[in-house]
Amino acid sequence: MSHHSLTPPVTEAQVRALRVNDTVSLEGTLYGIRDANQIALFDKGRTTRFDLRGHAAIHTAPNVRKVPPSPEHPTGYAPVCVGTTTSARMERFTRPLVAGLGVRIVIGKGGEKLKAIGTAARKDLETFLGRKVFLELHVKVKKGWRDKDDVLRTLGLQE
Numbered sequence: 297m298s299h300h301s302l303t304p305p306v307t308e309a310q311v312r313a314l315r316v317n318d319t320v321s322l323e324g325t326l327y328g329i330r331d332a333n334q335i336a337l338f339d340k341g342r343t344t345r346f347d348l349r350g351h352a353a354i355h356t357a358p359n360v361r362k363v364p365p366s367p368e369h370p371t372g373y374a375p376v377c378v379g380t381t382t383s384a385r386m387e388r389f390t391r392p393l394v395a396g397l398g399v400r401i402v403i404g405k406g407g408e409k410l411k412a413i414g415t416a417a418r419k420d421l422e423t424f425l426g427r428k429v430f431l432e433l434h435v436k437v438k439k440g441w442r443d444k445d446d447v448l449r450t451l452g453l454q455e
Contacts, residue, residue, distance in 0.1 A: 305350025
């Protein structure tokens with residue numbers, strides 16, 4: 297059993313190095329994809345300028361806070377950060393994200409669809425590697441991360 301720190305894009309060699317009971321940490325860029333983006337990509341045939349092959353994506357929704365209307369925030373809402381959204385609504389986009397755009401990791405709110413995505417990923421890995429694999433998924437979220445300025449700054453969500 298060993299630990300792997302993966303920095304996307306994930307290569308074929310990195311995937312082939314994984315063994316049963318290994319643990320994996322993802323470090324680096326995580327692409328946030330809104331439902332509106334996925335509808336534009338897969339229902340309306342638009343393209344993206346980002347190369348997502350080998351990368352990780354998370355289903356996102358903007359989080360805002362109420363502020364007095366101003367020229368900077370005419371609607372009376374200021375962006376705070378981007379958070380996760382219910383991935384059940386986004387499930388139909390998982391296959392095109394993986395097969396069409398080459399995304400290797402898809403993350404949703406609270407891991408609601410993690411098992412289904414993990415099962416699909418395991419089957420794809422088995423096909424790719426030509427052998428049975430055991431894929432254990434672990435997601436850890438820091439409680440209250442959206443309320444901590446230092447965490448938001450670290451993630452580039454606040455100056």
